[in-house]
Structure formats: structure tokens, C-alpha cells
Amino acid sequence: MVHSLRLYRRLIGMEVRAQLQYRASFLLDMATSVLIVAIEFGTVAMVFGRFESLGGWRLEEVALLYGMAAMGFRTMDLLFSGFDPSDFGERIRLGQFDQVLLRPASATLQVLGSRFHLRRLGGAFQGVLIFALAVWIGDIAWTPAKAALVPVVLLSQIAFFGALFVAGATVTFWTVQSIEAVNILTYGGNELINYPMHIYQLWLRRFFTFVVPAVFINYAPALYILDKADPLGLPPWSRFLAPVVGAGMLALAAAFWRVGIRRYQSTGT
Amino acid sequence: MRADAAPIIAVDDVRKHFVGRRQRAGLLGALRDLARSERTLVRAVDGVSFRIAAGEVVGYLGPNGAGKSTTLKMLTGLLVPTSGTVVVDGRVPWRERKAYVAGIGAVFGQRSTLWWDLPVIESLELLRHMYRVPAERFTANLADFRALLDLDAFLSTPVRSLSLGQRMRADLAAALLHEPRILFLDEPTIGLDVVAKERIRDFIRHINQARGTTVVLTTHDLSDVQRLCERVMIIDHGKLLYDGRLAVLQERFGGRRALVVDLEDDAAGGAGGPVDAGGVEAAGLEVEGAELVERDGLRLTYKFRRDEVSASALIGRLSAALRIRDLEVREPDIEATVRRIYEERLLEGEGAERT
Numbered sequence: 221m222v223h224s225l226r227l228y229r230r231l232i233g234m235e236v237r238a239q240l241q242y243r244a245s246f247l248l249d250m251a252t253s254v255l256i257v258a259i260e261f262g263t264v265a266m267v268f269g270r271f272e273s274l275g276g277w278r279l280e281e282v283a284l285l286y287g288m289a290a291m292g293f294r295t296m297d298l299l300f301s302g303f304d305p306s307d308f309g310e311r312i313r314l315g316q317f318d319q320v321l322l323r324p325a326s327a328t329l330q331v332l333g334s335r336f337h338l339r340r341l342g343g344a345f346q347g348v349l350i351f352a353l354a355v356w357i358g359d360i361a362w363t364p365a366k367a368a369l370v371p372v373v374l375l376s377q378i379a380f381f382g383a384l385f386v387a388g389a390t391v392t393f394w395t396v397q398s399i400e401a402v403n404i405l406t407y408g409g410n411e412l413i414n415y416p417m418h419i420y421q422l423w424l425r426r427f428f429t430f431v432v433p434a435v436f437i438n439y440a441p442a443l444y445i446l447d448k449a450d451p452l453g454l455p456p457w458s459r460f461l462a463p464v465v466g467a468g469m470l471a472l473a474a475a476f477w478r479v480g481i482r483r484y485q486s487t488g489t
Numbered sequence: 490m491r492a493d494a495a496p497i498i499a500v501d502d503v504r505k506h507f508v509g510r511r512q513r514a515g516l517l518g519a520l521r522d523l524a525r526s527e528r529t530l531v532r533a534v535d536g537v538s539f540r541i542a543a544g545e546v547v548g549y550l551g552p553n554g555a556g557k558s559t560t561l562k563m564l565t566g567l568l569v570p571t572s573g574t575v576v577v578d579g580r581v582p583w584r585e586r587k588a589y590v591a592g593i594g595a596v597f598g599q600r601s602t603l604w605w606d607l608p609v610i611e612s613l614e615l616l617r618h619m620y621r622v623p624a625e626r627f628t629a630n631l632a633d634f635r636a637l638l639d640l641d642a643f644l645s646t647p648v649r650s651l652s653l654g655q656r657m658r659a660d661l662a663a664a665l666l667h668e669p670r671i672l673f674l675d676e677p678t679i680g681l682d683v684v685a686k687e688r689i690r691d692f693i694r695h696i697n698q699a700r701g702t703t704v705v706l707t708t709h710d711l712s713d714v715q716r717l718c719e720r721v722m723i724i725d726h727g728k729l730l731y732d733g734r735l736a737v738l739q740e741r742f743g744g745r746r747a748l749v750v751d752l753e754d755d756a757a758g759g760a761g762g763p764v765d766a767g768g769v770e771a772a773g774l775e776v777e778g779a780e781l782v783e784r785d786g787l788r789l790t791y792k793f794r795r796d797e798v799s800a801s802a803l804i805g806r807l808s809a810a811l812r813i814r815d816l817e818v819r820e821p822d823i824e825a826t827v828r829r830i831y832e833e834r835l836l837e838g839e840g841a842e843r844t
Contacts, residue, residue, distance in 0.1 A: 238605070238607050323619060
């Protein structure tokens with residue numbers, strides 16, 4: 221176990237040093253990452269200039285959703301860079317996964333350690349700023365429980381979206397090229413949770429409650445933090461389901477991943 | 490191979506079948522394929538068996554698509570056979586993957602195993618930790634390889650900046666740092682110039698002799714085989730056609746040896762010029778046991794079979810009849826031999842030859 225952690229650290233170290241070789245590119249990418257999140261939120265803020273509220277939520281309340289989602293998703297994007305479906309699919313196509321199977325270390329560990337795009341930290345940092353804005357402008361009645369919930373929510377989001385990345389990467393064992401449907405769930409899912417879920421139509425809410433349970437990883441905990449009533453009629457304990465949802469999705473994705481590797485060993489590609 | 494020595498590699502009736510989709514030609518065919526594709530069964534490896542003893546260097550030959558890479562992938566644990574058994578160094582490769590690959594080295598000629606943007610030495614350091622090589626063994630082996638492969642020139646260079654020959658040397662060093670008992674090489678000299686090829690071959694030979702490392706290599710370059718392998722296996726259409734010594738293969742299918750003679754002067758008379766095998770122009774040039782196949786001015790080319798007459802006997806007979814300035818014995822071309830075996834299917838229907 222210790223050996224694995226050290227190996228992971230070393231693999232990440234290799235990746236970081238490799239990125240720093242291309243300093244200009246790295247700095248530009250980092251700046252772009254920050255800008256993208258800022259601009260995206262900026263457009264949301266501008267909408268609020270026009271409309272008073274979004275489904276009854278004020279700007280600073282939406283900013284809470286936005287900030288948490290950005291922190292969670294972008295951090296996941298960094299940690300799970302190796303499982304990014306389009307990148308992984310490309311490596312499968314080029315036959316580079318063989319190399320992973322020829323080394324005496326867990327395939328999962330090697331893939332996790334194979335990429336570590338530092339530039340994605342830019343987006344996570346931007347999320348911190350937006351979250352800080354939400355906390356500063358808003359009048360949230362903080363309690364220790366609420367404060368403790370924030371990191372739990374972030375970890376849950378990392379697990380949730382990480383699971384989608386892993387599943388999307390696993391699909392490429394069959395399809396070789398990553399499929400667009402995966403992007404709808406990952407990037408689309410990230411977009412979706414930026415806003416209060418009750419503004420969406422029933423079928424969409426149902427899908428993201430019972431099929432891909434995204435409602436529990438941002439909106440539900442935000443209801444608790446903001447002391448808002450739940451217009452969707454979910455039971456009160458659902459506001460704390462985030463870690464269960466995250467862990468559950470990750471476990472399912474891990475199982476699927478193992479199936480994928482076995483399949484790769486039986487067919488080659 | 491001694492009968493009492495357990496083989497380090499034991500392959501028994503291994504088969505690997507793929508369900509392939511037959512791609513139909515043309516646009517209409519492609520559209521039809523989208524709707525309903527025809528399935529075909531591809532027998533990439535179709536009942537291959539062999540044993541390799543520790544310390545052997547074995548060449549694995551075959552035309553493209555013969556099943557070489559598929560066999561190698563099953564030996565390295567990348568693929569699970571459809572049926573049959575593979576046991577290497579006491580393990581089933583795909584079943585105990587991590588434990589198994591810790592004891593083998595593999596170099597696939599087309600793809601590097603090293604980190605592209607970083608200096609070679611950093612890749613080697615990381616692999617040291619991954620393979621848990623003790624520091625002293627690592628330093629000793631690295632020093633050894635640095636001398637043998639001349640690594641110092643590029644140890645600090647990023648892999649992306651290396652020439653193909655340098656990258657190959659780096660990959661070999663990386664594959665052997667953890668002192669594996671078996672080394673699998675897939676086209677190790679492909680794309681290299683003559684000097685680089687020789688260096689790689691010398692290194693492989695050294696590793697085999699100094700450390701007893703078993704080497705299995707697939708190659709299209711028959712000089713690799715000649716220089717390195719006592720034993721060669723030929724596979725085609727998924728079946729093992731031949732398993733034995735290269736020299737024996739040569740003898741059976743090798744075509745004739747050639748004796749090229751340069752005469753002192755126009756001893757036999759006549760203006761010279763090429764001559765057909767059937768149309769020898771002047772008596773006095775013929776000799777028992779060999780056939781004069783070409784005459785080009787003062788240069789005569791005779792072909793003869795090793796089992797019919799020895800080179801020295803032939804030379805003796807010719808020297809008695811002609812005034813010879815210089816001569817040369819040429820071995821039959823291995824490439825041509827193997828090509829003939831593939832094209833004329835000389836070995837099919839015999840079952841795998843064992844010699």
C-alpha cells in the first residue's frame with residue numbers, strides 16, 4: 221500500500237516535470253483555465269443583471285452552487301486526468317495500454333498516475349473565488365455541520381464525476397474512440413448542477429435523480445446550507461446523501477473498469 | 490535440450506481465435522457493413538506447441554499476419570488464449586499478471602516504454618522503483634549497460650529527442666534493469682542502420698551469455714536470426730511450420746552454395762559473356778559435382794550441394810583443371826530460402842518439423 225502511494229507520487233512527479241518542460245504552454249493553459257470559468261460565471265452574473273432571480277434564487281445563492289461545482293469538477297478533472305475518456309480512447313487506439321499491462325503495478329494506479337494536468341487547477345481556483353464570493357455576499361447562517369458538509373460535498377463530487385470519467389474511459393475498450401454521450405454526462409452534468417435543479421423540467425429532474433443521481437451532490441446539500449425549503453419534495457435526509465452517491469458511483473465504475481480490462485485481455489482491442 | 494531440464498517456457502496446443510468483421514469493399518459495402526456486418530472467425534494462432542529451455546535464444550519468424558505478435562502477446566500476458574496452456578517460469582502469464590511481468594522484460598520495437606518528455610535517466614529511475622530493484626543492483630546494472638550500450642551520450646536527453654537507435658538502446662536498458670530471466674523482443678532492430686543493428690545484437694548476445702537470460706525474438710531481419718539464434722521457429726497462418734536449427738533449415742531448403750572463381754587468364758578460350766546453366770560453351774570448364782551457372786568474362790560461378798561435394802574437393806578439382814587467381818565460397822541467401830518456404834509452402838502439410 222505504501223509502495224503504491226509512493227509509486228503514484230512518483231508517477232505524478234514525472235507528469236508534472238514533463239509539463240514544466242513546456243513552460244510557456246503551461247502558463248497559457250493555466251491562464252485559459254482560469255479565464256474560462258470566470259467568463260462562464262460572468263455570463264451567469266450578467267443574466268442576473270437582467271433578471272432578479274433564477275427560480276427564486278439570488279445571484280449569491282447560485283454562486284454557491286457554481287463555486288462548489290467548479291471546485292469539485294475541476295479538481296476531479298485534475299486527479300482523474302488519466303481517465304479522461306478522449307485521451308484514454310486515443311491511447312487505446314495507439315496500442316499504448318499494452319505498456320500498462322506489461323508493468324508490475326496496478327493498471328488503475330498507472331492510469332491514474334499517467335496524467336496530471338496542472339492547468340486544470342486554474343479552474344478549481346476560480347471555483348474557490350466564486351465560492352468565496354457566494355459566502356461573502358450571501359448571508360448564510362453557518363453552523364459547524366454546514367461547514368463540515370462543504371468538504372464532504374467536494375469529495376463526493378470528485379468521486380461522482382471521477383466515476384463518470386472512469387466509465388467513459390472503460391467504454392473505449394469496446395468503442396476505441398470515446399463517445400459523445402459520455403461528454404453529455406460529464407461536462408453536461410457539471411453545467412447542470414451549476415443551477416438550482418427545480419428550474420428543470422420533470423423528465424430531466426427525474427433522470428438526474430434516479431438514473432444519474434446528480435441532484436444529491438450539489439443542489440441538495442446547497443438547500444441545507446442555504447436553509448431553503450425543498451420544492452422537489454425530497455426527504456430531508458437526502459441532503460446528506462452526497463457521499464453515498466459518490467462512493468456508490470465510484471464502486472460501480474471500478475467494477476466496470478475491471479470488466480473492461482478483462483475484455484481487453486481477451487480481444488486485444 | 491536436456492530431457493531432465495524443465496523448460497522455462499511451455500506452450501501447449503495454444504489457439505487464439507478472433508471474431509473479425511469482414512469489411513466489404515466500396516461505399517455500398519461500407520454502408521451494408523453498418524447495417525449488418527459479416528462475422529468471420531480469424532484463427533490467428535491455431536494449435537501452436539513448443540518448449541523453450543532456460544538460456545536459449547530463439548527466433549520466431551513468419552510473414553506478416555502469421556501470428557507472431559499474437560503469440561508474443563499471449564506469452565507476455567497481454568492476451569488470453571482461446572484454448573491451450575502457456576506456462577512461463579512456473580506461471581500462467583495472464584493469471585498472475587503483476588507477479589509475472591516483474592520477472593520478464595519486453596521490448597516492442599515500434600513503441601517506446603519510456604516517458605516521452607523527460608530525460609532517459611528519469612524513466613530508468615522510476616522503473617527502478619516500480620520493479621523494486623535494490624539500489625546497488627540498479628547502479629551495477631546501469632554501469633554495465635552504460636558501457637555496453639554507450640548510454641552516457643544520451644542519458645540526460647529527453648526520449649523525444651533520441652534517434653531510433655538510441656531509443657532502442659534505452660528501451661533495452663529499461664527492459665533489463667530488473668534482471669528478468671526472460672526477454673521478449675518484437676522486431677528489436679527494425680528501422681536501424683547496420684552499425685546500430687550490430688550493437689543491439691552484440692548486446693543481446695552478451696546478456697544471454699553473461700546472465701543466462703532466455704531470449705525470444707520475433708523479427709523480419711534474418712541476419713538477426715543468423716547472428717543470434719541457434720533455434721528458429723517459423724509460423725504461418727497460425728501454425729508452427731518449423732522448429733529447429735537454422736542450419737538444418739538451410740540444408741533442406743537452402744538452395745545450393747556457390748563457388749565463384751576468378752581465372753588467371755582466358756584459360757578456356759572464347760570471348761566470354763554470360764552463359765546459361767544449360768549452355769556451357771567450352772569443355773574444360775565443367776567439373777564433376779557442380780554446375781556452371783554463369784560465366785562473366787574471367788569470372789565463373791558454380792553451384793553445388795553441400796551433401797554432394799565438399800567445397801574443398803570442388804576447389805581441388807577446379808585447381809587441377811584451371812589456373813585460378815582467386816575464388817570465393819558463398820552461402821545460400823537465407824532471405825531467399827525463407828521466402829521460398831513461405832511462397833512455395835514448402836513446409837506445409839508436414840506438421841511442425843522438429844530437429
